[in-house]
Amino acid sequence: MPGGPPPVLTHGNLVHRFPRTDIRLGRYHRLDARSLNYRHRHDGAQLLPVRHEIPIPILDQEDLVRQGIDTSALVKGAVKVDALGSCTANAGTAALAFLLGAGRLAEAGLSATDAKVCEEYAIRLYHDETAVDGISGTWPPDDEGSSGLGIARALKKRGLIGGYVHATTADDLASLLQNGPVLLGVPWFQAWFTPDADGFIDSGDWASSQFAGGHEVLAIGLDAVAQNPDGSVVPEQTVIRLRNSWSRGWGLAGEFRLRLSTYVALRRYIDAIQLKAKA
Known part of the structure; x- marks a missing residue:
């Protein structure tokens, strides 16, 4: 992995910066050992294909x-730019x-129909996130990206979520x-910028393509899932459905698919966090 592989987390904190080749990418691999106390565990129960609809x-x-969108009008000290690593x-x-x-x-300042309103919300949130993510540099002026843990902490600080939990294995993620x-x-590869006709980014020999940087996406369900008799998941027969932030013109109207076996291959470089609602 370019930039050197991150070590396995055992104690303390880990912040691994993925070099990036594209402004659309901007994700650090940031882990905190305390997260291990908030892990979700798969209990072997039957899993089903599922899709969670996002109302924006x-x-x-x-x-x-x-x-x-004028970024300079949204966040004090920002200049007008055409893209962010947000x-x-x-x-x-x-x-x-x-x-x-x-x-x-x-009530939160979002809209079910106006993408501009929601993108402006995300840009303001990005500023807040970079101030609390524990990574050097804050946007503005430093548009260096952030982490999944950083966004969870920012939303918790705003009082918008009750907490968050982590998945660290394929079974737990499914x-x-x-x-x-x-x-x-996730770590993002050059081949992944162009999904195939079925929306898979990991078809063919993607692993031999150039590493492009780190990226954050939202897994919204399982298009297919298979389990062994003991309840463990069969990664080669399980497919994750995900939502990107590169417009509806990319992939499957803004979404894409990833095989769980690819998650397994890259798990050391991936973090998976689920936000929890306030009680």
């Missing part, structure tokens, strides 16, 4: 000017919208997706 439009962290905040905004539900979007969407921070 697909967002676009690029082409901000075309969308009528994938963590975009995914976090979609995850928050799911928790709120369509009926409570307006099980957690039964309950709701999961923020998924």
Whole structure:
């Protein structure tokens, strides 16, 4: 892995910066050993294909000017730019919208129909996130990206969520997706920018393509799932459905598919976090 592989977390904290080749990417691999106390565990129960609907439009962290968004008017000290490495905040905004539900979007400043309103929300959230993520540099002026843990902490600080839990294995991730969407921070490869006709980004020899950087997306369900007799998941026969933040013109109207076996191959570099609603 370019930049050197992150070590396995055993104690303390880990912050691993993925070098990036594209402004759409901007995710750090940040782990905190305390997270191990908040792990979701798969109990072997039957898992089913599932899809969690997100009640806001697909967002676009690029082409901000075309969308009528002026970043300098949204955050003090920012300059006007046409794209941000705010994938963590975009995914976090979609995850928050799911928790709120369509009926409570307006009270949080979100909209079920206006993508611009929601993207502007994500941009402001990105600023807050970079201030509390424990990573050096804050946007503005440093648009260096953030982490899944950072967005969870920012939403908790705002009082919008009650907490968050983590999945660290394929079984636990598939099980957690039964309950709701999961923020998924992944290493992104050049081949993944172009999904195949069925929406898979990991078809063919993707592993030999150039590493592009880190990216945050939102897993919204399982298109297919298979289990062994003991209840463990069969990664090669299990497919994750995910939502990106590169507009409806990318992939399957803004979504894509990933084989769980790819998650297994890259698990050391991935973090999976599910936000929990306030009690």
